[in-house]
Amino acid sequence: MHAQRQVVDYSLQRRALLRDVYSGRTGTAEVCDASPYLLNAARFHGEATQRRCPICRRDNVRNVHYIFGDELKTSAGQARSLRELSLIASGYREFEVYAVEVCRGCGWNHLVFRFLLGKAHATGDPQASSRPNQLEEV
Ligand SMILES: [Zn+2]
Numbered sequence: 202m203h204a205q206r207q208v209v210d211y212s213l214q215r216r217a218l219l220r221d222v223y224s225g226r227t228g229t230a231e232v233c234d235a236s237p238y239l240l241n242a243a244r245f246h247g248e249a250t251q252r253r254c255p256i257c258r259r260d261n262v263r264n265v266h267y268i269f270g271d272e273l274k275t276s277a278g279q280a281r282s283l284r285e286l287s288l289i290a291s292g293y294r295e296f297e298v299y300a301v302e303v304c305r306g307c308g309w310n311h312l313v314f315r316f317l318l319g320k321a322h323a324t325g326d327p328q329a330s331s332r333p334n335q336l337e338e339v
Pocket of ligand 1: 255306
C-alpha cells in the first residue's frame with residue numbers, strides 16, 4: 202500500500218468556480234474547455250467516479266492522474282491509471298500526482314487533488330492514505 206501524502210485538496214477552488222458558473226459570472230464555455238488530449242486521457246486512463254458532472258449533470262466525471270517529477274524522466278507529464286500509479290510508486294522514490302476530473306460529455310475539467318507518491322512515502326498503513334476518489338458531491 203502506497204500512501205498518498207501531502208494531499209492538496211482543490212475542492213474549495215472548484216466550488217468557488219462553480220458558484221461563478223451557476224451565477225452566470227463565468228460562462229460554461231470557459232470551464233468546459235478540455236483539450237482533445239485531456240478527453241483522450243480521460244477515456245483511456247481515467248478512473249470512473251460516482252460524481253455527476255457539475256455542469257451538464259448527464260455524465261459522471263472521470264479522474265485523470267498526471268504524474269510529475271525529475272525521477273520519472275520521459276514519463277513525466279503522462280496520464281496514468283490508478284493501478285499503474287501503484288506500480289510506479291514502488292519503483293520511484295517520490296513523484297507528484299495531479300488528479301483532474303473530466304467530463305467527457307461537456308468538457309468540464311478541474312484539478313481536484315495533488316499529492317505525493319513513491320517509496321519515500323510507503324508506510325504500509327492503509328489508514329494513513331487519504332481517499333481522493335471519495336470526494337463529496339457538491
Ligand atoms: Zn459534463
